[in-house]
Amino acid sequence: MLQSYLKDTWVSPAASGPATDVHDAVTGEVVCRVAAQAPDLAGAFDHARDVGGPALRALTFHQRADLLDALAAAVRERREELYALSARAGATLLDARYDVDGGIRVLRDYAARARAELPDDGYLVEGPAERLARGEDFVGLHLCTPSPGLMLQVNAFNFPVWAPLEKLAQALLAGLPGIVKPATPTAYVTEHLVRIATDAAVLPPGTLQLAVGSIRPALDLLGEQDVLSFTGSAATAALLRAHPRVVARSVRFNAEADSVNAIVLGPDVRPGSDLFAGFVREVTTEMTVKAGQKCTAIRRILVPREVEPAALAAISAALSAVTIGNPASPEVRMGALVSLAQRDEVRRAARTIAAAGRFVHGDPGKVTLVDADAERGAFLDTILIAADPDAGAPHEVEPFGPVATVLAYRDTAHATDLLARGRGSLAATLVSDDIPWTLAVLRQAAPWHGRLHVLDTADLGQTTGHGSPLAALKHGGPGRAGGGSELAGVRGVVDLMQRTAVQASPRLAATLRASEQARS
Ligand code: NAP
Numbered sequence: 054m055l056q057s058y059l060k061d062t063w064v065s066p067a068a069s070g071p072a073t074d075v076h077d078a079v080t081g082e083v084v085c086r087v088a089a090q091a092p093d094l095a096g097a098f099d100h101a102r103d104v105g106g107p108a109l110r111a112l113t114f115h116q117r118a119d120l121l122d123a124l125a126a127a128v129r130e131r132r133e134e135l136y137a138l139s140a141r142a143g144a145t146l147l148d149a150r151y152d153v154d155g156g157i158r159v160l161r162d163y164a165a166r167a168r169a170e171l172p173d174d175g176y177l178v179e180g181p182a183e184r185l186a187r188g189e190d191f192v193g194l195h196l197c198t199p200s201p202g203l204m205l206q207v208n209a210f211n212f213p214v215w216a217p218l219e220k221l222a223q224a225l226l227a228g229l230p231g232i233v234k235p236a237t238p239t240a241y242v243t244e245h246l247v248r249i250a251t252d253a254a255v256l257p258p259g260t261l262q263l264a265v266g267s268i269r270p271a272l273d274l275l276g277e278q279d280v281l282s283f284t285g286s287a288a289t290a291a292l293l294r295a296h297p298r299v300v301a302r303s304v305r306f307n308a309e310a311d312s313v314n315a316i317v318l319g320p321d322v323r324p325g326s327d328l329f330a331g332f333v334r335e336v337t338t339e340m341t342v343k344a345g346q347k348c349t350a351i352r353r354i355l356v357p358r359e360v361e362p363a364a365l366a367a368i369s370a371a372l373s374a375v376t377i378g379n380p381a382s383p384e385v386r387m388g389a390l391v392s393l394a395q396r397d398e399v400r401r402a403a404r405t406i407a408a409a410g411r412f413v414h415g416d417p418g419k420v421t422l423v424d425a426d427a428e429r430g431a432f433l434d435t436i437l438i439a440a441d442p443d444a445g446a447p448h449e450v451e452p453f454g455p456v457a458t459v460l461a462y463r464d465t466a467h468a469t470d471l472l473a474r475g476r477g478s479l480a481a482t483l484v485s486d487d488i489p490w491t492l493a494v495l496r497q498a499a500p501w502h503g504r505l506h507v508l509d510t511a512d513l514g515q516t517t518g519h520g521s522p523l524a525a526l527k528h529g530g531p532g533r534a535g536g537g538s539e540l541a542g543v544r545g546v547v548d549l550m551q552r553t554a555v556q557a558s559p560r561l562a563a564t565l566r567a568s569e570q571a572r573s
Contacts, residue, residue, distance in 0.1 A: 054066060054068070054072065054085070054086045054087075054088065055085050055086070055087050055088075055240055055241060055244050055265045056244070056265065057091055057092055057262075057263050057264050057265045057266070058247050058248075058251060058261075058262055058263040059092060059094070059096065059097040059100070059262050059263075059264065060096055060097060060100045060259075060262070061100070061251075061258045061259065063251075064092050066088030066090070066091075066092060066265075066266060067088070070088055070089060070090060071088070071089040071090075072086040072087060072088045072089060073086065073087050073089065073237055074086055075087055075237065075238060075240070075241060076392060076393070077141045078141065078142050078143030078388070078389040078390065078391055078392060078430060078431045079140070079141065079143060079379055079380065079381075079388070079389050079425055079429075079430045079431075080426075080429055080430065081393075081426075081429035081430065084141050084241055085240075085241045087237045087240050087265055087266055088265065088266040089266060089267060090266050090267050090270075091234070091264040091265055091266035091267060091268050091271070092264070092266075094232070094264055094268060094270075094271040094274060095271075095274060097232060097262050097264065098203065098232070098271070098274045100259045100262070101203040101230040101231075101232060101259055101260075101262060102201065102202065102203060102230075103259070104258050104259030105203070105230030105257065105258065105259025105260040105261075105262075106199075106201055106202070106203065106228065106229070106230050106259070108257035108258065108259060108260060109199070109225060109228045109229070109230060109257065109260055110175060110199050110201070110228045111175075112175065113172070113173045113174050113175050114167045114168075114171035114172060114173065114174065114175070114177075114226060115167065115168050115171075115173040117167065117225050117226050117228070118163070118164040118165075118167040118168050118226065119164070120225055120255065120256055120257075120260075121160045121161070121163055121164040121167075121222055121225060121226070122160070122161065122164045123253070123255035123256075124160055124218075124221075124250055124253075124255050124256065125157045125160035125161045125164070126255075127249055127250060127252075127253035127255050128153070128156065128157050128160075128214075128218070128246065128249055128250070129157050130249075130253075131249045132153050132154070132157070134245060134249070135149065135152075135153045135214055135242065135245060135246060135249075136149040136150070136153060138241060138242045138245055139152060139153065139213075139214075139242055140380045140381055140388075141241075142210075142213070142238070142239050142242060142391055143344060143380060143388040143389030143390060143391055143430075143431060144343065144380055144388055145380040145385060145386065145387065145388045146380070147342070148342060148343045148344075148380070148388060151215075151342060151343065152212050152213065152214045152215045152343075153214045153215075155212075155214075155215045155521075156212075156214040156215040156217075156218035156219065156246075157218070158524075159215065159218055159219045159222055159524050159540075160218055160221075160222050162222075162524040162525075163222040163223065163226060163524060163546070164222075166524070166542055166543050167226050167543065167546070170542070170543045171226070171543055171546070175198075175199065175228065176196060176197060176198045176199070176550075177196070177197040177547060177550070178194060178195070178196055178197075178565055178566050179194065179195040179196070179197060179547075179552070180194060180195060181194070182194045182559060182562040182563075182566075185556060189559065190558055190559065191556065191557075191558065192556075192557065192558070192559050192562050193554060193555065193556045193557075194554075194555055194562055194565070194566075195552050195553065195554055195555070196552075196553050196554075196555050196565065197547050197550040197551065197552050197553075198550060198551050198553065199227055199228025199229065199550055199551075200227075200228070200229060200278040200279075200280075200549075200550065200551050201278050202229060202276060202277070202278030202279040202280065203229055203230050203231065203232060203279050203280075204220065204224040204229045204230070204231045204232070204279070204280040204281075204282055204549070205231075205232050205234065205268070205271070205275065205279065205280070205281050205282070206220050206221075206231060206232065206233045206234060206282050206284075207234045207268065207281070207282070207283045207284070207285065207289075207293070208220075208233065208234065208235050208236055208243070208284050208285070209236050209284045209285040209286075209348070210235075210236035210237070210238040210239045210346075210391050211239075211343060211346045211347065211348070211391070211453075212284075213235060213236075213239040213240075213242035213243045213246070214242060214243070214246050216284055217231075217233045217235070217243055217246065218246075219522075219539065219540070220233075220282050220539070221233075221261065223539065223540075223545045223546050223549055224280070224282075224549060225256075225260065226543075226546045227546045227547070227549035227550050228550070229280060229549060230259055230260040230261070230262075231260065231261055231262070232262045232263075232264055233247065233261070233262070233263050233264070234263075234264045234265075234268045235263070235265065236285070237266075238391045238392050238395070239391060240265050243263065244263060244265060247261065247263040272293070272296050272298055272299065273298050274298075275298050275299060275302060275304045276302055276304070277302050277303060277304070278551075279304055279305070280304070280305045280306075280307065280549060281293060281299060281304050281305070281306045281307070282307045282539075283306070283307065283308045283309070283310075283535075284308075284309040284310075284348070285309075285310065285311075286310060286311050287310040287311050287533050287535065289310075290308040290310040290535050293306065293308070294306055294308065305549075307529070307535075307537040307538070307539065308535030308536060308537045309348065309479075309528065309529055309534070309535050309537050309539065310348075310533065310534055310535035310537075311348060311451045311453070311533070311534075312348065312349075312451070312475060312477065312478040312479045312530055312533055312534040313352045313353055313447075313448055313449070313450070313451050313475040313478060313533070314349055314350060314351055314352055314353070314475070314478045314479055314480050314481060314519075315351065315352070315353040315354070315355055315471075315472055315475060315478065315481045315482075316332070316335060316336060316339075316351045316353075316354055316355065316481065316482040316483075316484065316519065317355040317356075317462075317468055317472065317481065317482070317483050317484065317494065318332050318354075318355065318356045318357065318360060318364065318484050318485075319357075319483065319484055319485025319486070319487055319490055319491065319494075320357045320465075320485075320487070320490065321485055321486055321487040321490065322360075322484055322485060322486070324360060324363035324364075324367065327510060327513060328484060328485075328486060328508070328509065328510050328513065329363075329367070331484070331508055331513045332364075332484045332508065333364075333367045333368055333371050334371070335351070335482060335484075335508065335518065335519055336351055336354055336368055336371075336457065337368065337371040337372055337375070337435075338518065338519075338520070339351040339457070339518075339519055339520050340372070340435055340455045340456070340457050341372075341375050341386060341387045341435060341455055342520065344387055344388055344389065344390050344433070344454055344455050345399075345452075345453070345454045345455035345456060345457075346390060346391065346395075346453055346454060347520050348479055349479045349480045349519065349520040349521075349522065350457075350520055351457055351482070351519060351520075352447075352451060352452065352456070352457055352458065353447055353448065353457070353458055353460055353471070353475065354368070354457055354458065354459045354460065355442075355460050355461075355462050355468050355471055355472070356459060356460075356461055356462070357461070357462060358461040358462065358463060361439070361459060361461040364459060365413050365437070365439055365459055368414070368437055368459070369413055369414035369437055372414050372415065372435040372437060373414070375387050375435055376423050377420060377421070377422055377423070377432060377434065377435070378422040378423030378424050378425045378432070379422075379423060379424040379425040379430075381424070382423050382424045384423060385423050385424070387435070387455065389425070389430045389431045389432050390431040390432070390433055390454050391431065392431050393431050395431060395453065395454070396431040396432070396433050396454070398453070399417075399433055399452050399453060399454030399455075399456060400417040400418070400433070402450050402451065402452035402453070402454075402456065403417045403436050403438065403452050403454075403456045404417060405446050405450050406438050406440055406446045406447050406450055406452065406456075406458055407438045407440070408446065409440040409441045409444030409445075409446050409447060410438055410439045410440030410441055410444070410447075410458070411438070411439055411440075412436065412437070412438055413437045413438060413439050413459070414435065414436065414437035415434035415435050415436035415437060415455075416434055416436075417433065417434070417436060419434065420432050420433060420434040421434075433454055433455060433456075434455070435455040435456075436452075436454075436455060436456040436457075437456075437457060437458075437459065438456070438457070438458040438459070439458070439459045439461075440458050440459070440460060441460075442460035442461055442462060442467070442471055447460055448471070448474035448475055448476075465490065465493065465494060468494065469494055469497040469498060472494075472497070472498045472501060472502075473497075473498075473501045475501065475533065476501075476532045476533045477501055477502075477530050477531040477532020477533040477534045477536070478501060478502050478503070478530050478533070478534055479502070479503050479504065479528070479529065479530040479534045480502065480503065480504040480505070480506060480519055480520070480530070481498055481502050481504075481505055481506070482505075482506040482507070482508055482519040483495065483498070483505065483506070483507050483508070484507075484508045484509075485507075485508075485509060486509045486510050491507055491509075495507070500531070501530075501531060501532070502530055502531075503527055503528065503529045503530030503531065503534060503538075504522075504526060504527065504528070504530075506518075506519050522539075522540060523540070524540050524542065525540075525541075525542050526540060526541060526542075527539075527540060527541040527544075528540045528541075
């Protein structure tokens, strides 16, 4: 039975209460049990506000950065344990590194950014003081201070290490203690992460707590100074956004939800070229890393009509080379989905999309495996569909697995219309060496996307890829993608603080700034 970590103590749930078995994604064995309900969180909320928050607010940004570095070092020291647990959730070593090393990287990155870009102080004065009156004796500026609240993280199952660390990095720097609620299917990986942190005792008391099981009753504990940071499906995001307490107390709410991300092959890219090969590589990587269970993964592949046969053939050939099976086998490139329920859901989604077209590669009902049993493990073949670009399902249904759909566009206007039919996405990739075409599509596509990744012959060798959120850049998309924003460098930290306009005499404004500069 997984424990929660509340008020600086590991707590077991009531032994008699209802619980869910969590199964190994590869063998079907029971890994752990997760209680239906998390323990009562009222005390944990008070502890975060009364103990964790004050401890963080007593530190400067630079001292908080030291906490991130210490946490990164503790996780790095024991990352092999996290890789081993991730394999039970179906992840290959590469997938696990994406999650675990990615989490370590984001902590270090934020620590370095805080030292370089934020003052050695606990608050921030933004911008130069601006004159507000005809004379010179009345000016205005913005002061950013830590909120005396907490961040409740409600996380998805697919990044059990990166997601809590990425949110914690920004929250701790902003002076907010964190309560992490992991998704049930991979809660055991996040629990181990928190054990690593607590064993190392690198964070002040009350700054990191873990709530395993449903936290629905705890939403009524949220207050005006808190942040509810959600990652998961658009359906759950819609529920939380409209929660009466969230609405009544104007609780700050950030949603990173699902989206039907796209790649667009430009009309100038010829089959056989390096750029075409790069396009095929990008698509197959996105479909197979973490078995396609990435919020940013490419689901829609937009190609010019005349190139559709070549694109289908090249992507199918690349997918045929992907070995699927037990992630512990060295020759396996793609592991399992997180659970049988998730596999069945992806099968349903693939069939719904294929009703508007046909399966070109892969079969949702059949898979050839290395060192694994297709009945016991949550395995799925890679699936490529060709569909009517104007049908609804390819733009509406998110198959959260190794499934993507090729959609042939008539002309550039058709391509940009199709991009917008995702109703808001986290990321899209444009593949072209034609700068005027790229700029035209970029301008049309930007309002519908959180991030646009342009692949051309010049950056092909160095791209970090379509699917990787980076600390320097915004992560989050409009509309269906949740309308949220994370990362984007220190902006992600400052956005978690209270920004207050201060109108005062230049003497007071100068003193505010000087005290910040003196400590820096
Ligand atoms: P989910 O079913 O929406 O669950 C997400 C989290 O919300 C889980 O911790 C879940 O807890 C909790 N939850 C569910 N219903 C709730 C309710 N009524 N009140 C409070 N909490 C509730 O999503 P998932 O299946 O874990 O994750 C897959 C989805 O996440 C995909 O659609 C993917 O696109 C999206 N995602 C988005 C991003 C992004 O950054 N945009 C990143 C990763 C994943 P339980 O597990 O205990 O039910």
